[in-house]
Amino acid sequence: MLRSRSGRQVWVFCRILVFLFSLLVPSPLFSAERPSVFEEANRLYEQGKYAEAASHYESIAKAGRHSASVFFNLGNAYFKQGNLGQALLNYRRAEALAPRDPDIQANLRFTRDRVSGTLSVRRGLLHRSLNYFTLNELASFIGPLFWVWAGLFCAIRVRPSLKANLRIAQTIVGAALVLSVCFLAAALVAKREKTAVIISRQATVHLGPLPESQAAFTASDGTELGLLESRADWLQVSDRSGRTGWVSNKDAAVF
Amino acid sequence: MHYWFIHLARCTSLLCVFLFVSSSLGAVSVKSQLDRTSVMAGETVTLNVVVEGARPERAETFPAIAGISVQYQGISQNITSVNGQTSVKHILSYAVSAAQPGQYTLPAITITVEGAPYQTQPVTLTVTKADPSTLNRYAFLRLNVSREEVYVGEIFPVELQLYVVDAENPQQPQLKSDGFVIHKRLEPTQSQAQVGNVMYTVVTFKMSVSAAKAGKLPLGPAEMGLTLKIRARPDPNDVFGVFGRFQRRPVTLTSTPVELNVLPLPAPVPPDFSGAIGTFDWTVNSSPITLVVGDPITLKIAIRGRGNLDNLKLPALNWQGFKSYEPNTTSAPTDPLGIEGSKSFEQVIVPQEATIKEIPPLSVSYFDPAQKAYKMMTHPATALKITPGLNTGPSSSTLTRRSETDEELAAPNDIVHIKSTPGSVLALAPPLVQQPWFLFLQLIPLAGVIGVTIWRKRQDQLANNPRLRRKIEVQHFVQSSLAELRALAASQQVDTFYVLLFRLLQEQLGERLNLPASAITEAVLEDRLARRGGTPDLVQRLHRLFQICNQARYAPMRTDSELLLVSSDLEKALRDLQQLPD
Numbered sequence: 001m002l003r004s005r006s007g008r009q010v011w012v013f014c015r016i017l018v019f020l021f022s023l024l025v026p027s028p029l030f031s032a033e034r035p036s037v038f039e040e041a042n043r044l045y046e047q048g049k050y051a052e053a054a055s056h057y058e059s060i061a062k063a064g065r066h067s068a069s070v071f072f073n074l075g076n077a078y079f080k081q082g083n084l085g086q087a088l089l090n091y092r093r094a095e096a097l098a099p100r101d102p103d104i105q106a107n108l109r110f111t112r113d114r115v116s117g118t119l120s121v122r123r124g125l126l127h128r129s130l131n132y133f134t135l136n137e138l139a140s141f142i143g144p145l146f147w148v149w150a151g152l153f154c155a156i157r158v159r160p161s162l163k164a165n166l167r168i169a170q171t172i173v174g175a176a177l178v179l180s181v182c183f184l185a186a187a188l189v190a191k192r193e194k195t196a197v198i199i200s201r202q203a204t205v206h207l208g209p210l211p212e213s214q215a216a217f218t219a220s221d222g223t224e225l226g227l228l229e230s231r232a233d234w235l236q237v238s239d240r241s242g243r244t245g246w247v248s249n250k251d252a253a254v255f
Numbered sequence: 256m257h258y259w260f261i262h263l264a265r266c267t268s269l270l271c272v273f274l275f276v277s278s279s280l281g282a283v284s285v286k287s288q289l290d291r292t293s294v295m296a297g298e299t300v301t302l303n304v305v306v307e308g309a310r311p312e313r314a315e316t317f318p319a320i321a322g323i324s325v326q327y328q329g330i331s332q333n334i335t336s337v338n339g340q341t342s343v344k345h346i347l348s349y350a351v352s353a354a355q356p357g358q359y360t361l362p363a364i365t366i367t368v369e370g371a372p373y374q375t376q377p378v379t380l381t382v383t384k385a386d387p388s389t390l391n392r393y394a395f396l397r398l399n400v401s402r403e404e405v406y407v408g409e410i411f412p413v414e415l416q417l418y419v420v421d422a423e424n425p426q427q428p429q430l431k432s433d434g435f436v437i438h439k440r441l442e443p444t445q446s447q448a449q450v451g452n453v454m455y456t457v458v459t460f461k462m463s464v465s466a467a468k469a470g471k472l473p474l475g476p477a478e479m480g481l482t483l484k485i486r487a488r489p490d491p492n493d494v495f496g497v498f499g500r501f502q503r504r505p506v507t508l509t510s511t512p513v514e515l516n517v518l519p520l521p522a523p524v525p526p527d528f529s530g531a532i533g534t535f536d537w538t539v540n541s542s543p544i545t546l547v548v549g550d551p552i553t554l555k556i557a558i559r560g561r562g563n564l565d566n567l568k569l570p571a572l573n574w575q576g577f578k579s580y581e582p583n584t585t586s587a588p589t590d591p592l593g594i595e596g597s598k599s600f601e602q603v604i605v606p607q608e609a610t611i612k613e614i615p616p617l618s619v620s621y622f623d624p625a626q627k628a629y630k631m632m633t634h635p636a637t638a639l640k641i642t643p644g645l646n647t648g649p650s651s652s653t654l655t656r657r658s659e660t661d662e663e664l665a666a667p668n669d670i671v672h673i674k675s676t677p678g679s680v681l682a683l684a685p686p687l688v689q690q691p692w693f694l695f696l697q698l699i700p701l702a703g704v705i706g707v708t709i710w711r712k713r714q715d716q717l718a719n720n721p722r723l724r725r726k727i728e729v730q731h732f733v734q735s736s737l738a739e740l741r742a743l744a745a746s747q748q749v750d751t752f753y754v755l756l757f758r759l760l761q762e763q764l765g766e767r768l769n770l771p772a773s774a775i776t777e778a779v780l781e782d783r784l785a786r787r788g789g790t791p792d793l794v795q796r797l798h799r800l801f802q803i804c805n806q807a808r809y810a811p812m813r814t815d816s817e818l819l820l821v822s823s824d825l826e827k828a829l830r831d832l833q834q835l836p837d
Binding site: 079149202 | 674
């Protein structure tokens with residue numbers, strides 16, 4: 001009798017857990033939203049009206065509902081217009097939402113290959129690995145894991161007789177939890193490294209944050225520069241070789 | 256013996272010098288240089304023709320030049336050794352003077368070295384009008400600018416000359432240069448010059464300057480502080496003439512400013528003009544021109560000339576079908592001020608398509624101040640022979656299904672097509688880890704872990720401390736039994752009441768005195784309870800309660816009010832017992 005009662009309690013507890021963490025995962029209910037605008041934008045794109053298609057995709061993004069597909073298609077629309085910087089920017093936005101999407105990766109590589117010059121900063125393997133999962137994916141994994149670990153901990157403390165059976169499970173879950181939290185912390189730090197993507201044909205990077213300042217170097221459309229500091233109208237950037245300078249925020253977008 | 260040793264040392268030294276000198280004889284170089292490029296009319300300047308590498312055999316005389324006199328003064332030798340590298344210079348000196356102001360060019364002459372003819376370079380001497388105010392002065396400062404009209408951004412040389420008979424403690428000269436940018440200052444050089452009947456030491460400070468804005472701008476004056484050493488009149492009482500031979504007078508010399516007419520660059524400005532002003536020429540070399548798609552082509556561009564080399568830049572090569580990289584740039588000025596020399600660019604371009612037939616034409620614009628016009632250096636298109644290589648890959652739709660290794664080898668021809676469905680749409684919100692509700696949710700298991708840990712610790716503490724466990728058990732027992740006792744009193748269940756009362760006394764006293772409850776009798780009160788800090792009053796009250804229990808066995812009939820009174824006394828006594836120290 002007692003065993004069946006505790007079994008029912010565990011079952012209720014698991015159902016509550018599943019309900020709470022189902023809230024964290026992107027809901028497929030949203031996927032049906034704004035299909036008409038999206039489809040209209042796709043239709044314009046297929047007709048070769050890239051500028052109009054881009055403005056439709058932009059309107060979806062500005063409405064506050066983001067999806068990797070919208071940014072991906074927006075990047076395509078900009079690429080077809082020859083705006084490599086804007087294309088790159090939107091591919092990277094798409095990548096942030098769906099980091100393992102092969103189509104996004106392919107278009108990112110293709111666009112980067114077409115950016116002239118070698119000024120773009122390149123992220124290392126560690127940085128790419130940290131961006132392999134989104135922050136929400138990591139949080140959705142760590143949250144339930146913490147609950148499971150806490151449940152095992154409490155069970156062992158309340159019923160010491162269970163220790164022999166649950167100890168290995170608790171150790172494995174605990175180790176996974178520690179590793180995951182470390183990975184999340186590193187990913188958070190990596191996300192703080194911002195990039196300035198040049199979105200004008202040719203941007204002059206000045207030695208100081210004034211239009212009259214001497215030019216340090218020029219960067220072409222689509223060049224990805226490391227962001228060091230951001231002021232009202234100017235961004236302090238550095239290129240791959242470590243040269244620094246200031247570029248007007250009209251010529252670059254921060255990601 | 257001693258004589259032979261000295262002789263041997265001398266021979267060895269001479270042999271070493273000979274070996275050094277002979278080893279240094281290599282490539283012959285000839286160059287001519289003036290110790291000052293700007294002098295006053297009537298002043299003498301020295302032209303040195305420096306021959307390095309071998310002794311000159313014969314030197315051509317300078318042709319007669321109207322208004323200028325060039326007189327050969329002799330040859331000298333200069334041996335220097337730096338880090339084991341010895342160099343020998345033979346210097347042919349000429350005294351040059353001009354009576355009239357103007358710009359004179361001393362032409363190249365031929366020097367014969369080891370039977371071969373070598374040409375010197377022509378040099379230009381600017382002769383300015385003699386300043387009468389400088390005649391017979393002990394020291395003065397001159398600012399020489401070879402130009403009267405310059406363009407904004409154009410670099411030109413400026414000389415500041417200190418003429419002094421004898422002085423000490425010279426300070427760095429300060430040039431007032433509002434509206435101008437001083438680019439480079441050279442270390443001062445020193446020479447001798449005769450002006451009128453006075454022989455001066457001339458210290459020349461050279462610098463390169465450019466104007467930052469248009470208009471009539473004054474350059475200077477320059478100021479320089481120093482202490483003049485003026486020979487004093489001899490003291491008739493000083494027999495040996497060792498005291499007071501010089502007077503020291505600190506002065507600040509000021510030069511006359513020079514007004515320059517600074518012209519703006521004319522409009523329209525060519526779109527690829529990067530600010531280069533001067534006279535330039537270039538050579539362009541591309542290689543290889545037969546290649547496979549994806550192979551790099553190196554464009555080697557060398558620009559030579561006179562002007563602001565730093566502003567020479569290649570235009571951005573956004574050529575269709577080519578991928579280009581930032582060019583490697585090297586500058587090699589041939590004069591110390593950096594106004595003359597060459598700048599080289601190595602630009603790598605990579606053709607991306609086999610259909611490319613040529614490298615497009617190249618052009619660089621600059622402004623020529625002598626011609627007062629923009630000039631363009633152009634290079635025609637270079638034919639290429641490109642064959643398709645491995646890099647021409649299949650369409651993107653198949654590419655996405657390939658493995659990573661295949662993707663590295665083959666490049667797609669176009670981007671992957673748009674997605675037909677919007678996919679999962681997320682509201683614009685900060686990540687979960689930054690949302691308060693998510694963090695609060697994680698506090699629940701954390702609170703559970705903390706609570707269970709505290710509970711477990713308490714349980715373990717009780718398990719390891721029997722006295723504490725007993726104390727708590729007795730507290731629980733007393734608490735529950737007192738209510739039961741009151742109920743028994745109210746229902747006048749006298750026998751049960753006294754049994755429970757006696758047990759309560761036994762349990763509480765047993766816990767306090769650390770004795771089994773069954774061992775508690777009235778007899779333990781006197782000695783044990785007193786030792787545990789029990790007051791005489793408490794002991795007396797407990798005696799009374801024990802006596803009431805004993806009397807009840809013989810006269811059990813009591814009223815409910817009496818029972819309640821006893822119950823109340825017991826409650827007070829138990830409370831006092833609980834407050835005794837452990």
